[in-house]
Amino acid sequence: MGKPPNLFAFQSASELAPSLRQYILEAQASALSRHGTFRVALSGGSLPKTLAQALLKETNGEGKVQWAKWEIFYADERAVPLDHADSNHKLVQEEILDKIPEGAGKPHVYPIDVKYLDDVQELADQYEKTLVSIFAQRDSVKLPMFDLLLLGCGPDGHTCSLFPGSPLLRESDAWVLQIPDSPKPPPKRITLSLPVVTHGIKIAFVATGGGKKDIMKQIFDTDEGRQLPCGLVNATGQERVSWFVDYPAIEGVSFPARRGSL
Ligand SMILES: O=C(O)[C@H](O)[C@@H](O)[C@H](O)[C@H](O)COP(=O)(O)O
Numbered sequence: 231m232g233k234p235p236n237l238f239a240f241q242s243a244s245e246l247a248p249s250l251r252q253y254i255l256e257a258q259a260s261a262l263s264r265h266g267t268f269r270v271a272l273s274g275g276s277l278p279k280t281l282a283q284a285l286l287k288e289t290n291g292e293g294k295v296q297w298a299k300w301e302i303f304y305a306d307e308r309a310v311p312l313d314h315a316d317s318n319h320k321l322v323q324e325e326i327l328d329k330i331p332e333g334a335g336k337p338h339v340y341p342i343d344v345k346y347l348d349d350v351q352e353l354a355d356q357y358e359k360t361l362v363s364i365f366a367q368r369d370s371v372k373l374p375m376f377d378l379l380l381l382g383c384g385p386d387g388h389t390c391s392l393f394p395g396s397p398l399l400r401e402s403d404a405w406v407l408q409i410p411d412s413p414k415p416p417p418k419r420i421t422l423s424l425p426v427v428t429h430g431i432k433i434a435f436v437a438t439g440g441g442k443k444d445i446m447k448q449i450f451d452t453d454e455g456r457q458l459p460c461g462l463v464n465a466t467g468q469e470r471v472s473w474f475v476d477y478p479a480i481e482g483v484s485f486p487a488r489r490g491s492l
Contacts, residue, residue, distance in 0.1 A: 233469035261377035274318030298335030387458030391421035450485035
């Protein structure tokens, strides 16, 4: 067992934002020095809003978000059109992409291919092909290596669209999986597999609000919680995993948090 994950805690989501920005800028700098692009996977839920606070305000942290060097992928996505209210891409578009200042450069974004919405397995396969076209060209790789995955944590301990008890958690080969019957609506989704998530160079969870405190206690303080999807990422991603949370989300959690700083 390697080092445990980092748990960084802040008074509120807006106090968390500057540190999250600094962390992302450091991940960006190291990715750019390695291969000239910054390959990031994003989840939906409340994450894009918090990310917008971190990325679109230039008042904190050294360095600049080099948007033109970003390649944005989805850690999970719902099988709906890209302009549908349930689409993670639409959320990211509205919260972040549409608000990038003029002249700051545009990221290259890889949404799902909506031609395949009627067949979720095909949708997942096509997204995997997209990843292969980006990640497998340099070396022949067993798994894609994202520079950074930015993830949420559901109230049941799910992350991406990997839900507790799902047989998908045992998948060891496929990069992208279909979910025909997600317990969280909408039912049809695709998700990165657990090995792809834990292969990331850096993995950051963002969890805010008192609604998260029970699940955070389980994940960090109990053996059962360590078997939940977020707990599994913590265990296999080890010291590459960092959590950015606010105080209400860790009320009652015994696992030591570093408060107020990176
Ligand atoms: O598409 C999705 O459903 C999300 O990607 C999902 O994995 C989300 O990150 C968690 O459910 C946490 O969501 P909240 O941050 O809104 O609690």
